[in-house]
Amino acid sequence: MKKYILTRMVHLLIVMFVVSFFTFAMVYIAPGDPAELLLSAHDTIPTSEVLEKTRTEMGLDDSFIIQFGRWLKGVLHGDLGTSYVSGEAVWDRVIPRLGMSIKLAVTAFILLVGISFPLGFLSAVFKSKPVDHTIRIISFLEISVPTFWLGLILIYTFTVKFQWFKIMDQQSVKSVVLPAFTLAVPLIGRYTRIIRAAILDEYSKNYVLGERSRGAGELSILLRNVLPNSILGILTLLGLSVALLLGGTVIVENIFSWQGLGSLALQSVTYRDYPVLQSYVLLMSIIYVNVNFVVDVVTIILDPRLREEN
Amino acid sequence: MNAIKKNIYYKILAVAVIFIFFALVAPLCAPNDPLHTDFEHVLEKPGENYLLGTDQVGRCVLSRILYGARVSLGMTFSLLGMVFIFGVGIGTVAGMSGKVVDSFITRLIDVILSFPEIVFAIGIVGIIGPGIKNTIFALSIIWWTKYARLTRVLVISIKNSEYLAAARMAGAGTLRCVFKYILPNIVSPLAVQFVLDIGNIMLALAGLSFLGLGVQPPIPEWGNMLNEGRAYLQTAPWLLLYPGLAIFLTVSLFNVLGDMTRDFLDIKNI
Numbered sequence: 001m002k003k004y005i006l007t008r009m010v011h012l013l014i015v016m017f018v019v020s021f022f023t024f025a026m027v028y029i030a031p032g033d034p035a036e037l038l039l040s041a042h043d044t045i046p047t048s049e050v051l052e053k054t055r056t057e058m059g060l061d062d063s064f065i066i067q068f069g070r071w072l073k074g075v076l077h078g079d080l081g082t083s084y085v086s087g088e089a090v091w092d093r094v095i096p097r098l099g100m101s102i103k104l105a106v107t108a109f110i111l112l113v114g115i116s117f118p119l120g121f122l123s124a125v126f127k128s129k130p131v132d133h134t135i136r137i138i139s140f141l142e143i144s145v146p147t148f149w150l151g152l153i154l155i156y157t158f159t160v161k162f163q164w165f166k167i168m169d170q171q172s173v174k175s176v177v178l179p180a181f182t183l184a185v186p187l188i189g190r191y192t193r194i195i196r197a198a199i200l201d202e203y204s205k206n207y208v209l210g211e212r213s214r215g216a217g218e219l220s221i222l223l224r225n226v227l228p229n230s231i232l233g234i235l236t237l238l239g240l241s242v243a244l245l246l247g248g249t250v251i252v253e254n255i256f257s258w259q260g261l262g263s264l265a266l267q268s269v270t271y272r273d274y275p276v277l278q279s280y281v282l283l284m285s286i287i288y289v290n291v292n293f294v295v296d297v298v299t300i301i302l303d304p305r306l307r308e309e310n
Numbered sequence: 311m312n313a314i315k316k317n318i319y320y321k322i323l324a325v326a327v328i329f330i331f332f333a334l335v336a337p338l339c340a341p342n343d344p345l346h347t348d349f350e351h352v353l354e355k356p357g358e359n360y361l362l363g364t365d366q367v368g369r370c371v372l373s374r375i376l377y378g379a380r381v382s383l384g385m386t387f388s389l390l391g392m393v394f395i396f397g398v399g400i401g402t403v404a405g406m407s408g409k410v411v412d413s414f415i416t417r418l419i420d421v422i423l424s425f426p427e428i429v430f431a432i433g434i435v436g437i438i439g440p441g442i443k444n445t446i447f448a449l450s451i452i453w454w455t456k457y458a459r460l461t462r463v464l465v466i467s468i469k470n471s472e473y474l475a476a477a478r479m480a481g482a483g484t485l486r487c488v489f490k491y492i493l494p495n496i497v498s499p500l501a502v503q504f505v506l507d508i509g510n511i512m513l514a515l516a517g518l519s520f521l522g523l524g525v526q527p528p529i530p531e532w533g534n535m536l537n538e539g540r541a542y543l544q545t546a547p548w549l550l551l552y553p554g555l556a557i558f559l560t561v562s563l564f565n566v567l568g569d570m571t572r573d574f575l576d577i578k579n580i
Contacts, residue, residue: 144565146533149557153550243427266521
């Protein structure tokens with residue numbers, strides 16, 4: 001098992017390296033001269049001499065590999081470059097914003113697990129009963145609803161009509177609930193279905209029939225065999241949901257004026273502030289691959305079958 | 311699938327086809343010009359003059375929604391068509407060639423999929439600039455991988471089958487094998503994935519337009535109508551209600567169609 005985890009770790013490092021490479025290359029081939037973008041952001045029209053000097057200072061004359069190496073070294077030391085717009089270090093702007101996005105995503109994840117597990121479970125246990133039908137219809141609607149519309153409708157109902165929530169105040173616990181719920185809804189629908197299918201799939205296996213014929217109670221089969229066996233597959237799929245959660249933050253932050261990394265990235269698109277945009281793509285992807293690494297390792301540790309295979 | 315379900319499936323399929331047809335002939339059904347501004351009827355409530363009301367510059371919301379259907383569906387199907395052809399092509403090449411080419415393509419797909427898709431799309435659009443074509447391009451770069459991956463697995467499963475070995479022994483070349491024996495046998499799961507993706511892609515495109523990255527005003531599109539209308543959340547909620555409802559219903563329609571197509575063709579695990 002140790003060997004497997006070690007191999008996975010090496011694999012993770014390679015993936016993170018390649019992801020950084022792609023992210024750097026993306027901005028490297030972007031149209032526009034970084035030196036010019038940086039200078040013109042400060043309302044000066046730079047002369048060609050100044051441009052030349054800045055270019056040398058920024059190391060833009062070096063080859064691609066050298067620039068990439070320098071950038072990567074900076075990233076590893078917590079230096080994500082300088083914002084073209086504000087001239088500040090990107091790191092200082094991005095990290096607090098990232099914290100806000102993570103707060104949103106984690107709350108959404110808790111809601112996702114807390115709602116979709118019981119629903120999927122009930123739906124499977126009461127298969128083809130009214131409870132199942134209702135839950136299936138709800139999850140279908142959740143998958144089809146656009147988050148940006150749902151968010152606006154929720155704002156309208158809860159803040160304009162009833163004035164229950166304050167969406168601008170980001171310190172209170174209440175304020176994170178609506179955005180996080182909006183973010184979680186499409187995933188709740190998806191995972192309710194997945195959990196239902198996983199449990200039903202486990203029920204259809206031969207050992208369940210065997211246990212029943214030996215007189216084991218339904219409850220014991222469910223709690224001792226079916227649930228533990230199906231939960232690991234679900235765990236792996238939950239790891240993948242993180243991509244949708246992280247990606248979804250940009251829309252939700254935009255609707256709820258949440259000061260997260262997504263809304264900053266959107267601003268950086270408008271101002272062509274590439275270093276900020278680059279950091280957004282880099283950080284989100286690094287988080288995503290790391291979460292999946294952790295999920296993989298946890299699955300291996302928990303599942304004796306996989307442990308022996310590896 | 312029993313007879314009743316089949317019947318329902320055909321009906322839903324018919325509704326979807328009619329819907330696509332209506333989107334195509336939107337200019338004939340729309341009561342007004344979607345770009346015409348009527349400053350005497352600004353932010354007018356839904357009523358006699360304008361069935362679904364007017365927006366902040368007096369444009370007819372109903373007409374804009376009808377024209378928006380065309381933009382939305384046009385974008386969705388051109389994107390989906392492109393990624394389908396490209397993805398299936400690359401996937402077939404990977405599955406048939408094995409070794410070096412296969413592992414190169416698989417690695418490339420793995421790398422692309424290690425970026426969360428919307429994050430990646432925003433990164434690309436941010437660099438090449440907002441707009442319809444650029445958004446479609448950005449999403450294509452990610453989306454083809456899904457088809458390539460699925461096709462690769464399916465092709466490999468058939469490559470190892472006995473009937474393909476028989477065909478090879480009978481003298482069939484690689485191209486003949488692919489087009490006559492492999493592709494026809496994997497078309498069902500690919501078709502199911504295609505139909506299931508219509509709703510997903512529609513939501514992704516509308517979402518990017520909502521963020522101001524996709525379709526640019528004044529072109530009517532449901533996502534950017536919502537974006538323009540949100541400033542009037544308190545005074546003119548119909549600007550949000552109807553375009554959103556249009557997306558919701560359309561995506562629901564194609565999602566039902568996708569689910570039922572899967573049952574109809576009896577494909578599991580997609």
